[in-house]
Amino acid sequence: MRTRFAPSPTGRLHLGNLRTALFNFLLARGSGGAFLLRVEDTDAERSSDAAAALVLDDLKWLGLTWDEGPDTGGPVGPYAQSERSGIYGEYLDRLRASGHCYPCWRTDTELKAFRRKCLAAGRPPIYDREWARLPEDEVARRESAGQRPVFRFRVPDTGALESEDCIRGRQSFALADIGDFVLQRSDGTPAFFFGNALDDALMSVTHVLRGEDHLSNTPRQILLLDALGLPVPVYGHLPLLLGEDGRPMSKRRGSAGMGEFRAAGLFPEAVANYAARLGHAFESGDLMTLDELARHFSLDKVGRAPARYDPIQLEHWQGLAVQAASDPRLASWAGESAFRDVPDGMRERFLGLVRPNVHRPADVAGWAEILFGRGPAFSAEVEAVLADAGPEFFRAALEGLESGDHGLAAITGAVKRRLGVKGRALFRPLRLALTGAESGPELAPILEILPDETVRSRLGRWV
C-alpha cells in the first residue's frame, strides 16, 4: 500500500489538510506501506519555496514523516511537480496522438462570458467544444503563429463511469455532465487533474484519501488514466471539515491552522489525536502515539458526515498531552524564560506542582511569576474577599506559620482555633492571599516550595 500527501505550497497547513495528510499517513503506516510527499507547485503565481518549507516543517513537527519526498528523494522522483515538466509533456503528446486531447484557443474572457451565459440560461457550464474539431491546417497555422492554446481532454459524451470509493462505496457519474477539462495551461504547465492523477499513477500510489471536494473530480481522473493505460489508484473521499460556526472553513481567516496551533503551544500529539478523531472513530479515548493511531486506523471506521472544528475538544487532548509529557519535554515546552523566577534546584518540583494546572507554556510562566516572581496580582473582588476575611484571620495564620513546621496544617490549625472557620471560608482566603487566584495547584506543596519569607509577607499584607 502506497499513499501520499500532495500539498500545493500556497500557504500554511490548516486543520483540513493536516487531517488529510494524517489519514493518508495512518493508512500507510498501519498497513506497513509507504507514505510519500509530493509538492504540487505548478502554479507559480501562488506557490513559493518559503511556503513549501513551512509545510514540510509542519508535517515534521506533527511527526508525519515520509518515506519518499522532495527532500529525501526516492525511486519515482522528482517529488516536486515543478521539476517534472518533461514528464507531463511526454504524456500530453501521447494523449494528443491517440486523439484524447485537443488544443483550444478560447480565451479567458470568452470562457467567462460563456459560463455566465450557460448559468443564465439554466444550463450547466459545460465546455461546448468550440475548438474541438478545428481543421488540421488551422491548428497548424495558429501554432506556427505562436498562439499558445490550452489542451483539453475529450470526454465521451454518453455513458456513465462507475467507480468504487473506499469510504463511500460505489459511485456513478454520467459522462454527459462532465465537460472537456484542461490538461495543460497555455503557459505549458499541467493543470491539477492532469499532474495530480498522472503523478499518482507514475508514483505507484495505490490509495488516495482526499477531501470530499474532489469527489466529482474523480471520474475525470479515472478517464484520463484509462486513456493512458495507467493504473488507477483507489480513491476515498473524506468528509469536509467545517468551522466552529458550522460554515465551511474559510481559507484565509479562522484560527484552525498550524501557525496558530504551534504558536499557542499545542503539543503535536494533541493536534494529531484531535484531528484523527474528526471523521474517524477510535475505540479508545486515550491519548495515542502515531503508531498506536495507525494500528487502530481503519477505512471502514471513517465517517461520511462533515465534522465541525471544536476548540474545546482540541483543548481536551492538549490537557492529556500535558499530563503525559515527560518532565524534560514539559520543561522545554514551557521554555527557558518561563523559569526565570524559579530558584535553582526547584524546577522539577515546581513543574510537578503546576502540571495539572497548565495547558499552555504561558500558564507555566504565569505560575512561576505568581509563586516566585512579581507575586500575585489582586483584583478588586479578591481584595474584597481578603478584607472580608479580616486581619484577625491573617494574624492567626502568621502565628500558625511560626509555631509549627511552617506547613499548611500549622496555619489552618491556628486559624481554625482562633476564628472557628473551616472549609471554603478557611482555604479560600489563604489561597487568594498566597496566589491571588481562585484556583490553582495544591496549597500544601505551594507552602513547601515557597520560602518562609515570602509566605510571611503575603499573609502579613492583610493583617
Place this chain on the structure above:
RNA sequence: GCUCCCUUCGUCUAGUGGUAAGGACUCCGGCCUCUCACGCCGGCAACAGGGGUUCGAAUCCCCUAGGGAGCGCCA
C-alpha cells in the same frame, strides 16, 4: 441551474432489521478534602420531517427540508 454528497445528544461519534440507542468533550452533582484545580464516580442530553417495506426499523426504499461540494488556464 445541473450533477453528486451528507443529516444520531450542544460538539466529536458508536450503531449496518430486534439495544434500556453506547462512548468522549462541554455542563451539572458527588467523592478525594476542612478549599479550587487535577483525578475518580454519577447525571442531563440525540435517531431532521413525512410516507412506505417488515412481525419488528436509527438501520432498507421513496419524498420533503436543511447543509455541502463540483461544474475554472485553483488545487
